[in-house]
Amino acid sequence: MTVTSPDPDPTDALSPAPRELPVVGHLRFYYGPMDCGKSTLALQVDHNQSRQGRQGLRLVSRDRSGKPRISSRIGIARQAVELDAGTDLRALVRARWAEGGRVDYLIVDEAQFLEPAQVDQLAELADDAQIDVYCFGLATDFRSRLFPGAARLVELADELRPVQVDVLCWCGLPARFNARVVDGRIVRAGDTVLVADTAPTHTQRDLPETPPSATVRYQVLCRRHFRLGDLGVDPGVQGQLSFA
Ligand SMILES: Nc1ncnc2c1ncn2[C@@H]1O[C@H](COP(=O)(O)OP(=O)(O)O)[C@@H](O)[C@H]1O
Numbered sequence: 001m002t003v004t005s006p007d008p009d010p011t012d013a014l015s016p017a018p019r020e021l022p023v024v025g026h027l028r029f030y031y032g033p034m035d036c037g038k039s040t041l042a043l044q045v046d047h048n049q050s051r052q053g054r055q056g057l058r059l060v061s062r063d064r065s066g067k068p069r070i071s072s073r074i075g076i077a078r079q080a081v082e083l084d085a086g087t088d089l090r091a092l093v094r095a096r097w098a099e100g101g102r103v104d105y106l107i108v109d110e111a112q113f114l115e116p117a118q119v120d121q122l123a124e125l126a127d128d129a130q131i132d133v134y135c136f137g138l139a140t141d142f143r144s145r146l147f148p149g150a151a152r153l154v155e156l157a158d159e160l161r162p163v164q165v166d167v168l169c170w171c172g173l174p175a176r177f178n179a180r181v182v183d184g185r186i187v188r189a190g191d192t193v194l195v196a197d198t199a200p201t202h203t204q205r206d207l208p209e210t211p212p213s214a215t216v217r218y219q220v221l222c223r224r225h226f227r228l229g230d231l232g233v234d235p236g237v238q239g240q241l242s243f244a
C-alpha cells in the first residue's frame with residue numbers, strides 16, 4: 001500500500017512553522033524641540049490607550065506648570081505622578097499592582113529629565129512586565145548636548161520617533177535647537193535643568209553670571225542661527241513694526 005502525503009501547501013516554503021513569540025512591551029521615545037507638540041501627543045496616546053480599556057499611569061518630571069500634571073499648550077492637561085531623581089519606577093508599578101490595579105502602559109512626559117538608571121528601569125518593565133512605555137521629551141539641551149536621560153533612551157529604546165510637527169526658526173527653516181535666552185541674550189553655559197517656557201518668565205532663582213530676577217525663555221532655532229546665536233527680531237518688536 002502506498003501512502004501519499006497530502007498536497008503540499010504552496011505557501012509552505014514562504015511561511016516557516018509558526019513559533020510562539022514572547023510577549024514583551026515596547027519602550028518608545030518620541031522626541032522633538034520645545035513646542036512641537038510632545039505633551040499633546042502624550043495625552044493623545046494616553047486617551048487612545050485608555051479608550052480601549054487598557055490601564056496605565058501618567059508620569060511627569062518638572063512640568064512647566066509647576067504642578068504634577070502633563071500640560072499641553074494646546075489647552076489640555078491631565079494629572080500625573082510627579083517623578084524625582086530618586087523615584088524607582090518599578091516600585092511605582094508594584095504599588096499599583098498591590099492596590100489591585102493593572103499597568104498595561106506608562107506615559108512619561110519630560111522624559112529628558114529622567115536619570116539614566118530610571119530609563120533602565122523602564123526597559124526592565126517593558127521586557128519583564130510586558131508594559132508598553134511611551135516616553136516624550138527633548139533630545140538636546142540649550143547647548144545642543146543630549147540630556148543624560150535622552151541619551152539613555154536613544155541607547156535602549158525599541159523605537160525612536162521624531163515628532164512630526166515642524167516648529168520653525170524665525171527664518172522659516174525647521175528648528176531643532178532650543179536656545180536659552182536670558183534677559184534677551186542667548187546663553188551657552190549654565191545648569192542643564194532650568195524649567196521655563198518659550199514666553200519670557202522671571203526666574204525662580206538667581207542664575208550664575210546674570211542679575212537677580214532675570215527673565216528667561218527658550219527659543220527654537222535652526223542649526224545655523226543657533227550656531228550664530230542669531231535670535232532674529234524680537235517677535236514683539238516685529239509685530240509693532242509690521243502694524244506701525
Ligand atoms: N491655539 C492653538 N491652536 C492650534 N495649535 C496650537 C495652539 N496653541 C498651541 N498649539 C500647538 O501646540 C504645540 C505645542 O504643544 P505642546 O504639547 O505644548 O508642545 P511640547 O510639549 O512639545 O513643548 C504648538 O507647536 C502648536 O502646534
Ligand SMILES: Cc1cn([C@H]2C[C@H](O)[C@@H](COP(=O)(O)O)O2)c(=O)[nH]c1=O
Nearest residue numbers: 034035064141142178192193194195196
Ligand atoms: C532646552 C532646555 C529646556 N529645559 C526645560 C524647559 C522646559 O521646562 C522643558 C521643556 O518643555 P517642553 O514641554 O519641551 O516645552 O525643559 C531645560 O531645563 N534645559 C534645557 O537645556
